Amino acid sequence: MTMNGHQLTKQDIEQAKQNKNYSFFTKIFSSESDSTRYFVLRKIGRLPRDFPFEVFTDLVKTSNHNIRVLLVKNLGKSENPSFIDLLSRIAATDTNSNVRRECVSSIGRIGTQTAISILLKFLEDRDSRVVVQAIRGLLPFRHNKDVKSALQKVNLMDDEVVGQTIKEMISDKQKVKVKQPLQTIHNGFTNSFSNTLICGDCRKILKQVPDNVLHLCFTSPPYYNAKDYSIYRSYKDYLDFLTRVFREVYRVLQEGRFFILNTSPVLVPRMSRKHQSQRYLIPFDIHPCLIDIGFDFIDDIIWVKPEPSAKNRNGGFLQHRKPLAYKANSVCEYVIVYRKHTNKLIDWNLRQYSNETVEKSKVRGEYEKSNVWHIAPSTSKFHPAVFPKELTSNVIKFYSFTDDIIFDPFAGSGTVGTVACELGRKFFLIEKEESYCDNFLKLSPNALFTKYLSQNQFLEELQRMKLLNNKITTK
Ligand SMILES: C[S@@+](CC[C@H](N)C(=O)[O-])C[C@H]1O[C@@H](n2cnc3c(N)ncnc32)[C@H](O)[C@@H]1O
Numbered sequence: 001m002t003m004n005g006h007q008l009t010k011q012d013i014e015q016a017k018q019n020k021n022y023s024f025f026t027k028i029f030s031s032e033s034d035s036t037r038y039f040v041l042r043k044i045g046r047l048p049r050d051f052p053f054e055v056f057t058d059l060v061k062t063s064n065h066n067i068r069v070l071l072v073k074n075l076g077k078s079e080n081p082s083f084i085d086l087l088s089r090i091a092a093t094d095t096n097s098n099v100r101r102e103c104v105s106s107i108g109r110i111g112t113q114t115a116i117s118i119l120l121k122f123l124e125d126r127d128s129r130v131v132v133q134a135i136r137g138l139l140p141f142r143h144n145k146d147v148k149s150a151l152q153k154v155n156l157m158d159d160e161v162v163g164q165t166i167k168e169m170i171s172d173k174q175k176v177k178v179k180q181p182l183q184t185i186h187n188g189f190t191n192s193f194s195n196t197l198i199c200g201d202c203r204k205i206l207k208q209v210p211d212n213v214l215h216l217c218f219t220s221p222p223y224y225n226a227k228d229y230s231i232y233r234s235y236k237d238y239l240d241f242l243t244r245v246f247r248e249v250y251r252v253l254q255e256g257r258f259f260i261l262n263t264s265p266v267l268v269p270r271m272s273r274k275h276q277s278q279r280y281l282i283p284f285d286i287h288p289c290l291i292d293i294g295f296d297f298i299d300d301i302i303w304v305k306p307e308p309s310a311k312n313r314n315g316g317f318l319q320h321r322k323p324l325a326y327k328a329n330s331v332c333e334y335v336i337v338y339r340k341h342t343n344k345l346i347d348w349n350l351r352q353y354s355n356e357t358v359e360k361s362k363v364r365g366e367y368e369k370s371n372v373w374h375i376a377p378s379t380s381k382f383h384p385a386v387f388p389k390e391l392t393s394n395v396i397k398f399y400s401f402t403d404d405i406i407f408d409p410f411a412g413s414g415t416v417g418t419v420a421c422e423l424g425r426k427f428f429l430i431e432k433e434e435s436y437c438d439n440f441l442k443l444s445p446n447a448l449f450t451k452y453l454s455q456n457q458f459l460e461e462l463q464r465m466k467l468l469n470n471k472i473t474t475k
Helices: 010-018 023-031 034-043 053-059 065-076 081-093 097-110 113-122 128-141 145-155 160-174 187-193 202-207 235-252 282-293 315-320 346-350 355-361 389-399 415-422 434-443 455-464
Strands: 196-199 214-219 253-263 266-268 278-280 296-304 332-339 372-374 405-408 426-431 451-454
Touching: 010 023, 010 034, 023 034, 023 053, 034 065, 053 065, 065 081, 065 097, 081 097, 081 113, 097 113, 097 128, 113 128, 113 145, 128 145, 196 434, 196 455, 202 235, 202 426, 202 455, 214 235, 214 389, 235 253, 235 282, 253 282, 253 346, 253 389, 282 296, 282 332, 332 389, 389 415, 405 415, 415 426, 426 434, 451 455
Parallel strands: 196 426, 196 451, 214 253, 214 405, 296 372, 405 426
Antiparallel strands: 253 332, 266 278, 296 332
16 A cells, blocks of 8 residues: 555554644545555544544545445544434445445444434335344434334344344343353352263253353264164154253353254164165254254364275165166264354453463464364274264364363263363263263273262252252152
8 A cells, every 4th residue: 555655554544643644634535546545444443533524525426335335434433413414315325235334333323312313214224234233323212212113113024134133232232231250150060060970861960050051062962773872762752852952052051152063864774675774864954953942053064084984885886887776975974063142242252261261272283274174083992983082172172262161961982071181171071871981981091080970979969069950859
């Protein structure tokens, strides 16, 4: 970016502001190139009250819509009601939807009573993003009779984006701000049960875990009836079972924290040569249940295994090459990322940690950049379906902080616990098979620090801490 051949920097802009050298801006906006104007508008930052905001109005007629967006954004910083008319005219006539949206946002930002009648008009705009900005601008006036009734009507609009935004904006304003950081809530539970393995049925145990106490859940549930430890009467029963467990997972996770679910389609072998085998697309079938519970879908990661590790399904086809009999070898599993619903941005979660913890938790060096992760599977003589450590480590590093409690309700051999400790996190595991729990303790270098409880011992301990949910007895 140059001005009279001089390389323009952010410091030049800061200096001009500090020295009240406002002709610097007039000159740039009236005679410099679009790229220089854009650079200055983008870097101009906070503006003092006595800034001559009129300098921006020279740009109203520019054909570059990116410049128009920034010009109206900067006019909003003036908090000067005399610009409302101009902004309202641009909002009504501009052909670019980003410019119109930014105008309405600026009118809201100026935020005087004069703005109310104009913002009310934009509640009927054809573009839902403009409507959302009008609502934001009107929220401070929501106790005004006209505003209240208009907002109630918008609520009825058949527009998912608008409906959701209004719900969130209104509930956010009404919520009592919790000053205490979330980590300190239920300290009793997290202190007592970090690095704990409970041997029992996760449906019963989870019912006793308080709300909002765990930081990340990474799990791989039983694979329907594909392995002998998982016998369900029907596929529907199986999905109902998972939904019940995941509803509890949602409850015990802290707001805005992640639930990472590893599943894959499964094949239930045919009973005899006369029957067909049956395949179930578990990740796709469970997805609507998770959305229904309240999770937000964030990412779909495909875990790809080397081809030789997949069961060969096309031996026959290789010989006869007849259409319809083709079967692909299945080399991938799904690692689907969900987040417990919140209307807060990730920054809100980050702010709950000290700078030191954030620094310690940074993901350093090489990392997976795409949603296709090539990782070899792991095997264990103690468990038929263990997570590879690399997969577990990626998930824990990307979605948790040092000292967080990582939860796995279907812990199996306890890979999540082992890797959590290696990465300076803590774990809370549930596994129903005693032999898997025993092996975890036998093989884990952290066995000495692991609290190993049966279902009843867990309930007794909760009772002692007066955290037991009274509805359920220890029997
Ligand atoms: C796919 S394996 C998990 C393996 C694990 N990711 C690992 O790395 O070893 C699923 C586990 O869920 C356990 N399980 C099944 N139903 C359960 C229940 N109701 N409560 C707790 N664990 C259960 C099974 O015993 C099995 O070990």
